[in-house]
Amino acid sequence: MSAPERPRESRPAGPPRTSIWFGFASFGAVVAAQTYAILTSPAEGDMGHLQKIMYVHVPAAWMTFLSFFVVFVFSVRFLWRRRENDDLIAASAAEVGATFNGLTLMLGMIWGRPAWGVWWVWDARLTSTLVLFLIFVGYLALRAFVDDPQQKARWSAAVGAIGAINVPIVYMSVTWWRTLHQPPSSPATLDPAYTMGLRLNAIALLLVMIYLIRKRYEIARLERAIEHMAEAAAMGQGGR
Amino acid sequence: MFASNQTFVVAAYAVTWVVLLAYLWRLARKGGRARADYQRMAEVQGAGRRQ
Numbered sequence: 001m002s003a004p005e006r007p008r009e010s011r012p013a014g015p016p017r018t019s020i021w022f023g024f025a026s027f028g029a030v031v032a033a034q035t036y037a038i039l040t041s042p043a044e045g046d047m048g049h050l051q052k053i054m055y056v057h058v059p060a061a062w063m064t065f066l067s068f069f070v071v072f073v074f075s076v077r078f079l080w081r082r083r084e085n086d087d088l089i090a091a092s093a094a095e096v097g098a099t100f101n102g103l104t105l106m107l108g109m110i111w112g113r114p115a116w117g118v119w120w121v122w123d124a125r126l127t128s129t130l131v132l133f134l135i136f137v138g139y140l141a142l143r144a145f146v147d148d149p150q151q152k153a154r155w156s157a158a159v160g161a162i163g164a165i166n167v168p169i170v171y172m173s174v175t176w177w178r179t180l181h182q183p184p185s186s187p188a189t190l191d192p193a194y195t196m197g198l199r200l201n202a203i204a205l206l207l208v209m210i211y212l213i214r215k216r217y218e219i220a221r222l223e224r225a226i227e228h229m230a231e232a233a234a235m236g237q238g239g240r
Numbered sequence: 241m242f243a244s245n246q247t248f249v250v251a252a253y254a255v256t257w258v259v260l261l262a263y264l265w266r267l268a269r270k271g272g273r274a275r276a277d278y279q280r281m282a283e284v285q286g287a288g289r290r291q
Contacts, residue, residue, distance in 0.1 A: 027260075050245045053252040076249045096263075110252045114245055186284065192273070208260065215267050222274040229281045 026207035032158075033204040037197030039136040042090040052112055053198055058185050059205040060100050061129075065167050067097025067209060068136070072164035073155040087153035088224065090160050091143060093215035096209060098136040105129060116180060124173040125181035132170055135163035149227065 036053040050073035074090035077083070108126065110117045120126065139159045146152040186211050187195045 023264075027264075030260075033252065048245050049249055052249050056252055056256045099259065099263050103256060106255050106259070107252050110248050110255065114248045146281075200242065211268070212263065213270070219271045221272050222271070222278055226277050226281055229278075229285060232283065 001114060018211065018218055023211050023215070026204065027108045029207050030201070033197070033200035036063045037201055041194050041197050042192075045226065047115060051194070052109065053111045053160045054185060054194070055106060055108055055201045057104065058198060059202040060104045060107060062078060062202055063099040063205050063209045064104050064129075064132070065142035065171065066206070067093045067213070068132070068167050070213070071136075071139075071160040072167075076162070078153060079161065084149075084224065085152070086222075087157060088220040089159065091166075092213050092220055094136050094139050094156075094160060095216055096212045098133065099128070099212075100142060100209065100228075101133040101136060102236060107132060118123055121180055123178050123180045124177035125170065128170040128173045131237060132163070132166045135159070138194035139163060149224075 038052055041055075042054065043049050070093035071090045073094065074086045077235060078086035078090060098152055105126075108129070112121070113119050139156055142159060143152055143156050146155060171184065173179065174181050183189065183199070190198060
């Protein structure tokens, strides 16, 4: 005996829902990694406990770069293959990347005030990070204001691919120019006492980034499905 | 010195959680609205097909 079939029209379309357990696990991992880093890392010689801001600031910056790398890859793929899903993935990653970018800037300012004595300086790293943020805010504004889905996808793919070129400039800015910002922090350049904390926080925030992009993509597909249904309904009415 | 530094550390972690949870909340609301709209559209289309 087979189970009765559910009516097709009542079943939500789009990708399967991103598991809520993945969400709990990723945010739980951030709590665990931050707790570990705060409890185990000793006060740093020059900065004291201010060093602990590194565990949120540096991974947030890395997730910004990674998200915009995803935007770049899927924007180029869209321009090449013209598949709707590539556009939606790029747009989802851009929104999450802009969130991490804004967070990175805020955390940098919170660190800069006690460390440098100022909230903001027009230093190469800070300025290029702000430019990156503004490019992707512009990308999101473009998507909000252009109605035609084809035009929106083409224009935003161009902005996404060109805008992401700023990522290596931001990364290399501390090497190319004399800046107040210190050289990039990574497990290779850190005292071993701080390495594990940074690694764990980076992995935890990576899980959060993946979860947020998947969740945003799931919503974007649902919204696109609604647009297609509305178009089909309008065409049907027009044909009658 | 430590006390003032500690304030900035607490502020940094608080800002991180506020931003992440606010974005998550925004996604949850947007997702809920999109699912409700989809359901409504599907019902309208289903009713149209049955007529």
